Amino acid sequence: MxxxxxxxxxxxxxxxxxxxxxxxxxxxxxxxxxxxxxxxxxxxxxxxxxxxxxxxxxxxxxxxxxxxxxxxxxxxxxxxxxxxxxxxxxxxxxxxxxxxxxxxxxxxxxxxxxxxxxxxxxxxxxxxxxxxxxxxxxxxxxxxxxxxxxxxxxxxxxxxxxxxxxxxxxxxxxxxxxxxxxxxxxxxxxxxxxxxxxxxxxxxxxxxxxxxxxxxxxxxxxxxxxxxxxxxxxxxxxxxxxxxxxxxxxxxxxxxxxxxxxxxxxxxxxxxxxxxxxxxxxxxxxxxxxxxxxxxxxxxxxxxxxxxxxxxxxxxxxxxxxxxxxxxxxxxxxxxxxxxxxxxxxxxxxxRADEVIISGGEKIHPAVLEAELARCPGIDEVAVVGLEDETWGSRVVACYRGAWPEARVARWAGERLRGAFRPRAFHRVARLPRNALGKLLRGELRRRLQASAR
Missing domain, CATH: 3.40.50.12780 (ANL, N-terminal domain)
Known part of the structure; x- marks a missing residue:
């Protein structure tokens, strides 16, 4: 007891x-x-x-x-x-x-x-x-x-x-x-x-x-x-x-x-x-x-x-x-x-195995790429998802919360990441969707990005 x-x-x-x-x-x-x-x-x-x-x-x-x-x-x-x-x-x-x-x-x-x-x-x-x-x-x-x-x-x-x-x-x-x-x-x-x-x-x-x-x-x-x-x-x-x-x-x-x-x-x-x-x-x-x-x-x-x-x-x-x-x-x-x-x-x-992004034939683990992007001084937290793309199969998109504007973060990433591992777009957000334990709701984030693209 x-x-x-x-x-x-x-x-x-x-x-x-x-x-x-x-x-x-x-x-x-x-x-x-x-x-x-x-x-x-x-x-x-x-x-x-x-x-x-x-x-x-x-x-x-x-x-x-x-x-x-x-x-x-x-x-x-x-x-x-x-x-x-x-x-x-x-x-x-x-x-x-x-x-x-x-x-x-x-x-x-x-x-x-x-x-x-x-x-x-x-x-x-x-x-x-x-x-x-x-x-x-x-x-x-x-x-x-x-x-x-x-x-x-x-x-x-x-x-x-x-x-x-x-x-x-x-x-x-x-x-x-x-x-x-x-x-x-x-x-x-x-x-x-x-x-x-x-x-x-x-x-x-x-x-x-x-x-x-x-x-x-x-x-x-x-x-x-x-x-x-x-x-x-x-x-x-x-x-x-x-x-x-x-x-x-x-x-x-x-x-x-x-x-x-x-x-x-x-x-x-x-x-x-x-x-x-x-x-x-x-x-x-x-x-x-x-x-x-x-x-x-x-x-x-x-x-x-x-x-x-x-x-x-x-x-x-x-x-x-x-x-x-x-x-x-x-x-x-x-x-x-x-x-x-x-x-x-x-x-x-x-x-997660079901979160692996295949872009241009390359397998990208979101957690690995997120760890790299988190080193950016202008990013407090970041998440990446894959969105359907005719050319790449999936294109990598990064959403982040932080002080830097999107263009500055994109320049920072462009100097350090190459090929399919470089996100094709960056979106600065007020917060990332998470559950009560703080786990990222990646599916919800993907749905929001898809809805905003329509």
Missing amino acids: IRDLEWKDSGVGLAEQLERLEAHLLAQGLVPGTVVAAADPDSLLKLLLLLLLPRLGCPFLPLDPALPAAHRDRLLELANASFLVGGDSGKRVRLRPLAGRASGPSPVPYDPSDPGFAPSRRVQLLISTSGSQGSPRLVALTGGNLRAAAAAANRLLAFGAGDRWLLCLPLHHVAGVSVVLRAWLAGAGVVLQAPFSPGALLRRLERRDVTHLSLVPTQLHRLLQHEPGFRPPPELRVVLLGGAPADPALVQRALALGWPLCPSYGLTEAASQVATLFPPPARWSAGLAGRPLPHLEVALAGDGRIRIRGESVAPWVLEAEAAHALADGAGWFTTGDLGTLDGEGRLTVLG
């Missing part, structure tokens, strides 16, 4: 809160085996449900409160959810039955002595990820998957009962969920800070009792922007950085200030971490994610895609067409990400 939980700068009586929430839900008709969803913005409520529902034998579907209603309803239907929880973490929790969904017994025998997240093949968590063309897709994670991932991360990062992890990631993403499960398994503390606030996070670190922290690159950028000279206290031993590609200049600037960054690569389908660069490096190159965690094997398919096998790989995914197994007959799950493995077994992630 989590040793202590802090929420809004105050301690939370976790056992009392869980007991009260359990009584509320059971009184409103919750029975083992029913899928329960929560789309409420109350992070504490989601954390309590995450800890309680597995113990009650009910799979949990945490949803992004910002989802359009139509997309949320498609996910609820896909999960066959019976109840939608709303309200707050106090006494006003409501369990709303979903029309046309009948609750019933679990397809897996329910054992009331199961403490939750024990090694089990029972699905305990459903997490939404992006499907093709934005279609709804749910990854089904078992208690065994979740426990294996949390245990491996705790061993690697030396996270134990005397430690405290600051959680500022949303609990509808596996990265946020995994922080709670690591603390639950270790008997450690959690500081829940949501929504993310750079100033509040830095002031909380100054109390010198936070040992671990998870960030996405956008959050790291905002922290360094908010207080450029801030140096974290030595009690902060690990800052996991993941969720989206990071700018090498940003990472290097943070390392120079003493931030103990550990760049990582993870997947919802693997219950979070796959590889992590630990201990924190002195220098870092784009995409380097370190060695696989000990509970997983990593290999490369013939086309360069990353393959993983191990205890934390989800058994299946649910999509509109059907539910299907993730792994092949030998237990390997082939991801949509491209990578390389060096002689030391360290993984470097190159980007």
Whole structure:
């Protein structure tokens, strides 16, 4: 169990809160085996449900409160959810039955002595990820998957009962969920800070009792922007950085200030971490994610895609067409990400296989080109996409946020990049489209450019 939980700068009586929430839900008709969803913005409520529902034998579907209603309803239907929880973490929790969904017994025998997240093949968590063309897709994670991932991360990062992890990631993403499960398994503390606030996070670190922290690159950028000279206290031993590609200049600037960054690569389908660069490096190159965690094997398919096998790989995914197994007959799950493995077994992630741009017969990995363009003094952040072109097949277009005008950036790039690797156009924008974890929405960016060209 989590040793202590802090929420809004105050301690939370976790056992009392869980007991009260359990009584509320059971009184409103919750029975083992029913899928329960929560789309409420109350992070504490989601954390309590995450800890309680597995113990009650009910799979949990945490949803992004910002989802359009139509997309949320498609996910609820896909999960066959019976109840939608709303309200707050106090006494006003409501369990709303979903029309046309009948609750019933679990397809897996329910054992009331199961403490939750024990090694089990029972699905305990459903997490939404992006499907093709934005279609709804749910990854089904078992208690065994979740426990294996949390245990491996705790061993690697030396996270134990005397430690405290600051959680500022949303609990509808596996990265946020995994922080709670690591603390639950270790008997450690959690500081829940949501929504993310750079100033509040830095002031909380100054109390010198936070040992671990998870960030996405956008959050790291905002922290360094908010207080450029801030140096974290030595009690902060690990800052996991993941969720989206990071700018090498940003990472290097943070390392120079003493931030103990550990760049990582993870997947919802693997219950979070796959590889992590630990201990924190002195220098870092784009995409380097370190060695696989000990509970997983990593290999490369013939086309360069990353393959993983191990205890934390989800058994299946649910999509509109059907539910299907993730792994092949030998237990390997082939991801949509491209990578390389060096002689030391360290993984470097190159980007998505479906994002490779073929221009003039050359294969261009957006992340590689973006790392080069990010060196431009007039660019703060940049993304490249391929647009259809009669001559090139696809032409490379760069969108960036920064101080320099487009013509000056184009001159800078023209002096350093050649052939198909030189973007054919540059567009200066106020912001790049990103999701709640700061991951670039490349498809959305491409759609905007295509629409503006019409």
